[in-house]
Each structure stands twice: as C-alpha cells, then as structure tokens.
Amino acid sequence: MQDEDKTPAPFPARIARMLSRWSGQRLTFSRRNTGEGEVLQHQPPAAGELDAAQGVYIEPPKALPILATCEVLVVGAGPAGLSAALAARRAGADVILLERFGCFGGAITTVGMETLAWYRYEGTIESEGIGVEMERRAAAMGGTVKWPYNDSECLDADFFKVVADHLVRESGIRPILHCMAVDVIFEEGTNRLKGLITESKSGRQVVLAQRIIDCTGDADIAHLAGASYRKTPKDKMLGMTTVFNASGVDKQRFLDYTEARPATYADWSRTWQQQTTGKEEALRSPYLDKEFDEARALGVIPQDSTNLGGSWSSLTEAGEANNLNLVHMYGFDPTDVMDLTRAEMQGRSEALQALMALKAVVPGFEKAKLRNFSMTIGVRDSRKIIGRHNLTGDEVRNQAKFADSIGIFPEFIDGYAVLILPSTGRYFEVPYGCMVPLEVDNLLVAGRCVAGDMVSHAAMRNMMACTVTGQGAGVAAAVSIRQNQSTADVDLVDVQAELEKQGVRLH
C-alpha cells in the first residue's frame, strides 16, 4: 500500500482550485490519493432560501458544466425518439439522443409493449418508414414472434434493447442514457430554445443544441418551455397499466382453450362500451375478460377488482406468456410524482390478482408464475401540445389530406371508447403542424403528445404513428439547420423531399 500523499499543493494551484470551486466549474475535487482511489469531495451548494408560506425553496444560482453540444437533440428514446434521431442523422445532422432510463425503446422496452402493428389485419395500408424498418430489423435479428391473429410481429421487449443499440451505434447517433431533461435554456431575448438542463448521476449539466425534439411522451420539454398544452382530466384519462410476463405456461393447452372459447373485438365492449364500425366485431382478438368474472365468482380475487381484463400477446416455446396487458387503473395523473408512486404500487398488486385469476380459471396457466413486471408503469395519456394544427377525430376518420403531410397512418383508433381497425385500407395524412408548438421555436414535439383531440390521440398514440411523427420531426429539424431557418419557418418542400428519399409515403 502506498503512503498517503500529504505534500501540500503549490500555492498557485491552490488558488486555481479555490477559484474553480468558487465559480462552480469544478464541483467535485480530489484532496489526496491514498493509492486506494482518490479521496473525493463534492462542493455542496450554498444555502438557498426556504419560503415556507409559498411552499417553495429558492435555489442559489449555480454554474453548470456543459456536458455536450450538438445540432439536433432528441429527448426521449421511445418509438418517436428513436425514429427522430435516426431520421435527423440520416438527413446529415449531428444528433444526440438523451434518455432517462438505461435503454432505448420507450414503452416497448420499459413497459414491455411488443405489438407495434397489431392493427395490421388484411387490407391495411401501412405507413412506410422507420417504424416498419424497426419491426423488420427486429425480425431479421430473431427478436420477434408472430402475433396470434394477423401478420404483424410481436417484438421481444428485452431483445429490442439490443436492436435499438444496433440502430443507434451504426447510425452514428451520440447516445446519453440515464439522463433526464429537467429544464430548458432560451437564446436570450427570444422564444428560441438553445439547450437543456439535465440531471443524472453526474449531477446537473447542460446540453446545448440548435434544435430540440421533445419525444418524452409527456411533452416535458414543451411544458418546461412554456408552450401551451392540454391534459385530459384525470377522470377521462386513458388508464395506466402494469404490464407483466408469466412463465410456466402450457402454451398448447392455453391455445386450445382460446380456440374453444374464441374472443373477438366484440368482447372488448364488455369492458369499454366502445363504438366500432361493425367490421371489427367478428375479428379474432387475443383477449381475456370473462375469465375474471369467473375468478370473482369463485372468490379467487376480490369482488371489487373491476380493473382487470385485456389482451395477451406472444407465447414462447419456453412457456412464457408475455405482455399481459390486463390491469387498467384510472384516476392517476402520470405527471404527478405521488400519483405515479401510488399507481406503481397498486399496479403490482392488481397484476398479481390477475395472475391468481388466470391460474385458477384458464387452462394452461395452472402452474404459471410471475416472471417479471414491466420496469415502469405504462402511461397512455398525459399532456398534448396545442399546435399549429390540432388534429381532430373527424380528420382521422375521414381520410384527411394536408399540404404539409409528413407521412400517413392507417385509420386505426383505439381509445376513449372508440375502436376502428384499418382493414378497409383507409388512411389519413399526418400534418407537420401537429408537431409545432405555438409559443416556442426550434422545438418540435413528436410521439403521443402531438397536438389533437381525444379521438385523434387514440390514433396518434399508437407506436407506429409515433414513428411517423418522430421521423417527420427528425427530418424537419435537420433540414431547418441546412436551410438556416427555424423549425417554425422551415420550407416543407425540402422536408418532404428528404422524407421521400428516406422511404416515407407522404400521400
């Protein structure tokens, strides 16, 4: 073992260290090296001001280190964020993809939602672009299982972490994981964003960017930047779900049961009183609902356990039933940390009830065990920006066309008591305007938080639609830099030309 180094630092070095501590440039510094690693000490903050009457604490000003600088900063790496980062990179921009968790994929990998395109019954006209490419890539890498009742694929949610790693690495996107965006930075005296403040194990830092794309699902960045948005009232919000996976399932016995008691989309109405166009009613659906009534009648689960019922998804030869989407919880606001806390705990408890019910009444599940819960609760609904164009249910249901189209999405609506499957080949165009916030420039918003009413949200929240807005926003951000125009003023002719070059169908 080496002796502790007690040699005092030379005077100028001590002054420099004090100055850097004072200016906050170097918040952690080394005092001495013992040979077992440096002894480190963080410079704690000065005292702020506690205003108990207002219920606030006023932080003292602090210098934050600049973590990175880029052209396009994409925040959130779900289906929208991954697509935005890939598209901006392919359009020639230097891109950072910043994500609060340790993997890319968003709801796919962190909630375990594997069905990117389960709506794809015969007759569907599909969006073309990065979403379909991601599905094909996952399949080519051996990371999918066929969905039970049509040709779409179930993504293996854990494997998709590796698929996304490949996509990020080979494209030259600069990744930052385990890092949450917590505030915004404006160009002085303007409404144009120029960066973000982040928090991570490295502390509070700054990422500077010429354009920012908010793909947080909850429109966190738009909210922090003061853009206007709507949030569905709690009592009308789509439910939150703790997805879980089970092992020890006898796959064939379960499949025989589902053939003997086939479920269709008509069964969904028992839970959701939904409106369809009629054609949906007879289509097969991987759905469990009556089974929970039977379990209640047997006294296996409480009589008041009314939140149970929903879909099953991929079954593996190893006896796993994945993506069990059976718990629906209402009355929680996903942008409220205490609601999230309560929902996570309630969700785990209800998921266990669901499993107990399956074990008691569903053939094939008798020996099933909990394999794992989703690593975070699944959120369907929160903030939606007020955009230059607010998409409406009528537009989605009437094959709307837009001069500023950045892609198409089939007429697939799932939510707020409406279920429409796109087996007629009908589709609508997605306008650039639904990603453009009114009050903040050089910010685009993609994914489930784009501008629109409830019924349009029930279409745009679907993962494939999120890849359409993601790709559109990524290309627009990159092209706007090339044109030296802000995202509000970008010339859409060039944006549409670049999207077509990337294989996107616009009309």
Ligand SMILES: Cc1cc2nc3c(=O)[nH]c(=O)nc-3n(C[C@H](O)[C@H](O)[C@H](O)COP(=O)(O)OP(=O)(O)OC[C@H]3O[C@@H](n4cnc5c(N)ncnc54)[C@H](O)[C@@H]3O)c2cc1C
């Ligand atoms: C239970 C459930 C079942 C669903 N079933 C389906 C289905 O079968 N098919 C379908 O197509 N859709 C389904 N959906 C909807 C779909 O999963 C989501 O609407 C979609 O994933 C939204 O994509 P996104 O990219 O906008 O956001 P997300 O997938 O939510 O990704 C957002 C990402 O941003 C990150 N993030 C958030 N805030 C910050 C921040 N401040 N800083 C840094 N990172 C941040 C998050 O960690 C996350 O990775 C389901 C949703 C749920 C919850």
